[in-house]
Amino acid sequence: MSLEPIIKYTFKDKKLLEIALSHPNQKSFASDYQRFEFLGDSILSGCISKYLYNCFKDADEGTLNIMRTAIVSGNSLSKKALELKIDKHIKLSDVYRKNFGEPSSSMLEDTLEALIAAIYLDSDLKTVESWILDCFRNELKVVREEIKRINPKGALQEWTQLNQEGIIPQYRVKETAGPDHNKSYTVEVSIEGKVLGTGISTSIKNAEIDAALDALNKIQ
Template sequence: MHTPDRLFEPISQHSFQDETLLQLALTHSSCDRASGDNQRLEFLGDAVLDLVVAEVLYNKFPQADEGALDRCRASIVNGKSLARVAQSKGLGKYLEVSDAHRQHQAEPSKAMLEDALEALIGAVYLDAGLAPARQTILHLFGDQIDAIELSAGNQNPKGKLQEWSQKHHAGEVPRYQELPAAGPDHDRHYSAAVFLGGKELGRGTGSSKKAAEAKAAAVALEHLK
């Protein structure tokens, strides 16, 4: 089946020069085609994804040690996170599988979606190099990367809450909302609420917006215990 690259733009944010790479990234091994499937591209894309995320985190947290950086990277590139991103972008409707496999399993499994997403990254890398692959990765995972907070080995309340949410909510990250501040200008008290999956988990107040968010995260962690 011919798949125009323009249909894939919302996912990859990349216009392929070599469309066969895009088609290969979307071909599951069950198709058993002479032209191949997406497994080799998945292997390559996995390595590119690890490299780019590691580089971004290295620059984002210059004081973090190796262990903290590794935990942050793992929270982004784990299977649940990849499957969640693939599902949110509708990747499954583009994935080609054999008729026999589709009869057995009508919808792509999470593992198939993970592989296809990494294969797509590998295809972008082969088609145009590291810079476009990096742009694709930041498009797909930028929100998660931006949401990471790191302090004292990623053990601050916001970091702990994010680790919990990504583990128990398929890679989803908490969202913080600023609430109206109170007090005179010289003694302002800031407030914030934290949400996960549209549900409020806690509220907090502090002398700064960051302090209020940290307090809200701490309250949420107490409620989750």
């Protein structure tokens, strides 16, 4: 079976796909393949970085780096390559297959990056970014679930951006209770005037977090 139906992309220029699947040990396209790998790595990292930056407005640089690494690490990419059956289509030399058999994990990672470059060169940046986000949708979902746990406000903002572009959640202190040394705050979070969640805590910050989590539990 051809690789194109599996990856859900049909190449106009089949030569680009051929180069992406020709590992350097094959010699024929060694230089082009390595250039593809370089370009694909940059496109993948940039696409995921932009997605995370736009979706998780409250996440700091360290958190964004952790999320990106979880998605584009070598282990993650080699697993994705296996999922796409790339291992069955890589062109390897007879000597390599005789000595090693199946492609290595690093080879799978490199070939996926080369494939991303090939799709970009065959189309445009918008198309390849859409392909990447669709290809890694399950990995992005896992990241979103983790962020929901550790950063509910960021997760709620991301949900809002995806479902109501240009709108951001609004937080307001609805009620303050208790003496000065032991106050509690009730915070509501709303989107376009509709209250979606409520949180109560001894600090406004934590009450906002609880309100965001309450909203997420209702809408997801």
